[in-house]
Amino acid sequence: MELKKYLQYSKFDSGLASVLTAIAQGSILIQKKISRLSLEGLEGSTGTKNIQNEDVKKLDILANDIFLEKFQESKNVAMVGCEELEKPQIFNNSISKFLINMDPLDGSSNIDVGVNIGSIFGIWNENIDHSLNENSLLKPGKEQIASAYVVYGSCTLMVIASEKGVQCFTLDTQSGSYILSKDNINVPEKCKYYSVNYGNFENFSSNLQNSLINLQNIYSLRYIGSLVADFHRNLLEGGVFLYPKDTKNPNGKLRLMYEANPLSFIIKKAGGIGTNGTKNILNINPTTLHERVPLIIGNSDVIENILV
Numbered sequence: 001m002e003l004k005k006y007l008q009y010s011k012f013d014s015g016l017a018s019v020l021t022a023i024a025q026g027s028i029l030i031q032k033k034i035s036r037l038s039l040e041g042l043e044g045s046t047g048t049k050n051i052q053n054e055d056v057k058k059l060d061i062l063a064n065d066i067f068l069e070k071f072q073e074s075k076n077v078a079m080v081g082c083e084e085l086e087k088p089q090i091f092n093n094s095i096s097k098f099l100i101n102m103d104p105l106d107g108s109s110n111i112d113v114g115v116n117i118g119s120i121f122g123i124w125n126e127n128i129d130h131s132l133n134e135n136s137l138l139k140p141g142k143e144q145i146a147s148a149y150v151v152y153g154s155c156t157l158m159v160i161a162s163e164k165g166v167q168c169f170t171l172d173t174q175s176g177s178y179i180l181s182k183d184n185i186n187v188p189e190k191c192k193y194y195s196v197n198y199g200n201f202e203n204f205s206s207n208l209q210n211s212l213i214n215l216q217n218i219y220s221l222r223y224i225g226s227l228v229a230d231f232h233r234n235l236l237e238g239g240v241f242l243y244p245k246d247t248k249n250p251n252g253k254l255r256l257m258y259e260a261n262p263l264s265f266i267i268k269k270a271g272g273i274g275t276n277g278t279k280n281i282l283n284i285n286p287t288t289l290h291e292r293v294p295l296i297i298g299n300s301d302v303i304e305n306i307l308v
């Protein structure tokens with residue numbers, strides 16, 4: 001079943017359906033660019049830095065611009081917070097309903113080497129009084145009404161979580177439509193993998209080092225260096241992804257609003273959990289748009305035995 005038909009058949013709110021359709025449309029354009037990256041001169045960096053003082057890739061900006069345009073066209077998005085924008089983008093639409101925090105292109109270090117990358121979206125209702133200010137986007141993850149990600153790889157997949165559960169749609173590049181490929185996704189009870197960058201091992205707490213030694217005695221290590229790709233594999237196969245705090249990064253590396261929150265919403269709907277090591281991600285009250293947070297996400301029974 002095509003995404004558009006699925007959203008109608010499953011009686012998604014029409015405004016939310018238009019936002020999810022905008023994400024789908026934007027991702028189809030991005031997938032085409034990724035498949036022709038070096039042929040269209042889209043490899044490499046813009047030579048600028050983002051708010052995180054990180055190197056901005058050409059595809060980061062292109063993806064950002066494509067999704068902002070699609071959200072504008074949907075007329076159902078009031079405001080977007082984004083890794084590439086220091087300040088949120090506000091849309092002056094008459095029928096706006098939703099607030100979005102997004103990472104338009106996650107895994108930038110993998111763009112030029114043909115490794116899976118992704119896009120991540122958290123979706124919240126706008127304030128009842130339609131007020132929009134710099135704090136409007138700073139809502140806890142538990143107030144999301146939906147979240148989604150796209151993973152661009154051997155195939156292009158869009159995963160959506162809402163009150164209707166978790167579904168995966170596969171892009172049919174011949175028809176240019178997303179087709180439902182997995183419904184009612186739940187993370188398998190049996191954990192198979194754990195994912196962590198061992199390059200940071202020496203900087204982890206001794207508790208975490210011991211927890212990782214326990215994990216390596218039971219599970220297989222899989223780490224791609226693209227959050228969405230690592231998360232997607234663990235969601236389908238069973239696994240735990242860790243980007244914990246360490247002595248160099250006391251708040252970890254990943255961002256709360258547009259990486260940890262959307263994925264923690266998905267994993268909760270799929271029967272798992274996302275924590276910062278001690279607290280459920282979805283219960284964290286944000287203070288700034290680009291704040292970082294340690295992230296341990298996947299099978300609940302495995303995570304409850306990980307000490308940080």
Ligand code: P6P
Pocket residue numbers: 106107108109197225226227228243253254
């Ligand atoms: P490291 C990509 O830049 C990213 O933000 C995530 O997609 C990924 O999980 C993480 O950073 C990888 O970071 O330090 O292991 O290279």
